[in-house]
Amino acid sequence: MKPTFVAVLACVGVGTFMSRLDAYIVSVALPSMGEVFGRDMGAMSGVMLFYLLALASSMLIIGSLGDRFGLRRTILAGYGLFSAMSLLCSLTPGLDMLIAARFLQGLGAALLLVASYSLVPTFIKAKRVGSAIGMMNMVGSLGVLLGAPLGGVMTQWLGWESVFLVNVPLGLTAMGLCWHTLPPDSVCRTGRPAFDWLGALLSMAGLWGVVLGLDLLRKADSATSAAMWGATGIACLIAFVWHERRIAAPLVDLDLFMNPVFSYALLAKVFAFIQMSIQGYVMPFYLDWSRGYTTQGTGAVLAIFPVILSIVAPYAGRLSDRNEGGVPLPVLTTLGMTGSVLASGFFVMTLDLDANWPTCVFLALSGLSYAFFLSPNAKLILTNMPERSRAVGTSIFTTATNVGMAIGVPLAVLMFHLAGGESITAQNVDNLKGFKSVYTANALCGLVAAGFALASLRGSYRRQKTHGKS
Structure with missing residues (x-):
């Protein structure tokens, strides 16, 4: 029996919530980890970088294997591996072992994400896909909302190891939910070509x-x-x-990229997530080591972004469902990225002020901007791929996210290093030029994303005109 709309959202929602919760809990804890291990911001980037590299580099493989072995098996394996590696992360005694465990955790997350985004268009009607994605973003934002303050409290009072343990009961719960809700995979293995x-x-x-x-x-x-x-x-x-x-x-159907709407929307997504990665990685260090916030206070301030995103994301998802033909969707994504550029520019200009309110305004404006980018952009990409290539196309969609995130972390550290001269540590907090450099690069990445979003609008009009003639 086909699972209901609510059942599918529950299966993928737990995974979305868990992955976003984990991301922000770990992000908030990074400065404290750096102090414990005696390492600077550049060295600590490995905790995020190798997780993101595992995610991004395995997506295409998992997308193809998901077509062969089925979405139910894929999502169950993802929940299992992610939970087990979360437990291992909490038990590691040193930075090198932690980075290795995070790499394996990233492989579990890749299994989970590819299956989750494939399940939505597989079991949910096309006219409700935008709403479903908007609700996934809302649930994910709730994970981020809880992750930031919870990560601050747990790190400050229980130690950084505790932040990884939250995933274990969540992962086991999600496995049971998927096992009882999703129908068995009916995958034909005969006649399939060899894996590339x-x-x-x-x-x-x-x-x-x-x-x-x-x-x-x-x-x-x-x-x-x-x-x-x-x-x-x-x-x-x-x-x-x-x-x-x-x-x-082939592993990837390159004909997908012949669709200009798909290609430009995908490029906009990559640069948008480079921007998100830059500000997401650097902001905890800025608040904790430069502004003097406690870890608990850092978590509370970082929660502003997901609060705004979670409030506005469902509305943006419903708005994208009302726009038949997809023509208005690039307008929404362009406006969203333009807003993020203005927010970053505002933050750069106010960094000299000895005040906390510019950070709060910046995070609020960023959350609002991304709310109007994420759901319309996702619908543009997911609805501009043929059904025969859905799993592989979805893996490209999720790969774009993680490629952007993986590039953003070292780019942020590089820009900070080039402008500040020294890598930031808890004992070296006077690096305002470095932070200005980072957030200037942040604004430029948003500007490139806005340009590609605008290009997808042109491609959408051309595609509609061509179909109208035929």
Whole structure:
């Protein structure tokens, strides 16, 4: 029997809530981890970076494997691995082991996210997909809302290890819910082409090379290594595209990118999440180490962004459902990203003030802007892919998110280093120029995202005109 709208939302909602909760709990705890381990902001970036690299580099593989093994199996495996690695993160005695556990946790999150976004268009009618995505964003924002203050309280009173334990009961609950709610997978394995392992390896190597090359640029003695990693990554990505166009069963259907609406909306998403990653990674360090907030206070201030997002996101989702043909959706995404650029510009201009209110205004404006970007952008992408490529297309959709997030972390550290000269630590808090540099880059990324969102509007009009003639 086909699961109901509410049942599907419950299955994917728990995962969305858990992943967003984990992201903000860990983010708030990073400055405290840095103090415990005696490491600076650049070194602590590995906790986020390797998690995001695992997510981004495995999405395409998991999307293809999800078509072969079924969405129910995929989401169950995701919940199981994510929960187990959360427990392992809480037990690690050092930074290196923590980073390794976070990498494995990222693989679990990749399984979870690909399956979740595939389940929505599979079991929910097209006219309600936008509302479903809006509700997922709202539930995710509630996870962020709780994650920031909860992470601050738990880190301050129970230690940073405690923030990972929250995922364990949530993951086990979600596994039981999916097991009893989702129908068994009916996947035909006969006649399927062989899995494109070469394409998978090339895509992973390409992403790792580019991101690690960017990460190494912050170290003065690693310029040669950074160039080698970056060049290798670019070469692998070029080889990946060449390979995918020449095999019968590619890992990625490159014909998806012939649709300009899909392509431009996807690029807008990448740069939007670079922007979100920059401000999400740096802000806890700014509040904790530079402004002198307690960890608990940092969590409370960071909650402003998800509060606004959770209030406005359902409205934006319903608004996207009212726009048949998709033409107004790029307008919403362009306005959303333009708002985020203005918010970042405002924050840069007010960083010199010895006051807390500019940070609160910036986070509120950012939450409002992203509320009008996320749901319309998601609907543009998810509804501009053929049903036969839904799982792979969804993996591209989620990969774009995590590629942006993975690029944003080392880019933020690099911009801070170039402007401030020294990596920030708890003992080195006078780095205002570094923060200005970071949030200037943040605004520029939002501007690029707005440009691609506007380009998707032009592509949407062209596509509608072509279909009208036919």
